[in-house]
Structures are given as structure tokens and as C-alpha cells.
Amino acid sequence: MFNQIVRILGTPYFQAQNCLIYHLDCLEAMSYLPDEWVALTVTSPPYNIGKEYEQKQPLSDYLNWCQQWITEIYRLTRPDGAFWLNLGYLSIPDRAKSIPIPYLLWDKVPFYLIQEIVWNYGAGVAGRKFFSPRNEKFLWYVKDSENYTFNLDDVRDRNVKYPNQKKNGKLKVNPLGKNPTDVWELPKVTSGTQRASKERTPHPAQFPTAVISRIIKASSNPREIAIDPFMGSGTTAVVALELQRPVIGFEIREDYCKIAADRIDNFLTQQQIQASQLSLF
Template identity: 70%
Template structure:
């Protein structure tokens, strides 16, 4: 990812063009204008949605006393969960390993764990490592509580 003021540029590189994961159905746009449009009596569009464009729009992770995003951490350049979610869903499968060589605020780790992926991450700044550790602890605690509540039914 390359970050500018309000835009990020993401590039997809693959080691082997004949063998890589891209889960198109996981990232289709469900907002189809004419979902029941037919051609020769058959539905013309994919019922799972249309192909995503190469421009993605997501709300920013904002800071500030009265306008801070719910997911906001003290990290100065935090990616939105929705961006990382889309990337991980499209480029990996359940139980795959997601590598984050620059963990920062830990968004990739949280999203990967939530999508049932394994995570390996690196971060050299101790203050960022603490943010990541706290986010993972909170995530795992919330996951345990949710599972406990669901087991009541």
C-alpha cells in the first residue's frame, strides 16, 4: 500500500500467475441496479453481485475528541478495518497464514483472526507492539464472550 493524503494505492503481486488465490465472490458489490434483468429468459447478472471496480471507497479512521472512529487507536496512520477485511477475504482462504511485516496498529491481525486466518506479524516499535497486543487481547476476550453467549442457546 502507498498512502497519500486521502488515497492509498494497493498493488497485487503474485509469485505464480497460474496458482494464487482471488476470491471474487467474497468482494462482489451487492448493489446491482437491475438484479432481475434477463436476457433470453435467463437472469443476466450474477446474483452475488457485480464485479468490484478498481476504486474502493471506505470511511477514514478519524480522530478527535468528538468525532473519533470507534476502531481508532493511538497509531497515527491506521488503516480502516473494512479495507483490510476486503483484501484478506479476496486474497486468502480460511486457515491460510496472513503475513503483516509492519503491524502498526494491528488491524491486519484483528481482521485475519476474525476471518479465521492465522497471523504472523512484525513491528519494531514497542509502543505499537503494545497497541497490537491490547487489540488482540480485546478481540480474543470479546470472541470468548460471544461464544459463551451463543452456547446458552
């Protein structure tokens, strides 16, 4: 499949074993690709709130654009595949200070919605006339409501308060841990000279690897292809490679392509170093 994609789209901005990154508009690029080969899409598009990496559009245009690229994702997705969508909030003059964007897309997504996941990221702005915002939404979609991957045992939470509690002589809790529920309390990637996360890159809207790792483990299997049409800092690619999933990313900004490429290259280099060290023993 990777060879076929290179034949169709040409030389990628970055290429490594099991990884392609294209400096292309994802909607245009995906329109050239064949049907039903993607196992998992994990992505977070621009929120249309005037950030440095986006060009703000009228709300109706933005929602129509979302419908177009999501429809392309649907076409590319395997019958048993999944689509994880992260979107934040935007304002609607005279109607809403902060409305979750996925709520505006409920009738524009052809996938079947399994669940909304609330990511509680723990740090953020302080409110004076409203509760301080501390979450974003992930929507977990599948193509077939009865046939999809869910590897619960791979993502169980081992932080169990009473792991040895029994009932009628049997353990009450799965020895692998508990279901992590639909509220994920995972810290965001922070910035600043004193409190910057170790995984921080220059990208202004970077996902923590812990969030993406849980999604990829739960909704795909090794050697199944994952894509991110809005690659940004490359978190999806790094995590996918670490978990032995081939990955393809699209990113319209060349400076973000470079951030992602450098990050992936550094990750692969570190992997090689560790493998070499282990081979000594």
C-alpha cells in the same frame, strides 16, 4: 510452523492461538525464517515523509531498504502466494510535489504485478493549488502469474442497482453481487473528539478493517498463514483472526506492539463472550 518460528525467533511480544507478534525489526527477523510458507502478506511500511514512527532517509537509501524487505517477503511466500503493498506519496525536490511511492519501486519488486487498486478514502486535507488528495494505492502482487488465489465471490459488492434485471430470461447480475472493481470507496479511520471512528486506536496511521477484510478474503483461504511485517495498530491481525487465518506480525516500536496486542486481546475476549452467549441457546 508457529512452533518452528518461536524456536527460531524466541518468545514473542504477544502470543495467542493462531497469532504471534514480535517486537523486532522485520528485515532482520525474516532473514532467519525458512522459505515458502506464507500465503499472504498485507502491509504498509513507512512512507519516508518524516512521520513520528519513522526515521527519514535519503530517497535512494529508502528505496534500497524497501527492495531488501520485499525480497525477503518474496522468499517467504508460497509459490501460489500473494503480496499486497500499500504506499502513499512523497515529494522529490525540484521534480515532484507528490509522487506515488510504488511508481519508484516498479523495477525493485520481484513479484508479478496483477493490478493497482485505488483506495478512495473520502476525507482528507483540502487543496488550494492542487486537487484535494483522496486516495492511496494498493499494489496486488503474486508469485506465480497463473497460479494464485482470487476469491471473487467472497468480496462481491451486494449494492447492485438493478439486481433482478434479466436478459433472455436470465439474471444479468451475479446473485452474490457485482465485482467491486479496482476503485474501492471505503472510508478511512478518522480521529477527533466528534468524528473519531469506532475502531480508532492511538496509532496515527490506522487502516480500516473493511479494506483489509476485502484483501484477505480475496487473496487467501481459511487456515492459510498471513503476515504483516509492519504491524502498526494490528488491523491485519484482527481481521485475519476474524476470518480464521493464522497471522504473524512484526513491529519495531514497542508502544505500537502494545496497541496491537491490546486490540487483539480485546477482540479475542469479545469472541469468547459471544461464543459463550450463543452456547446458551
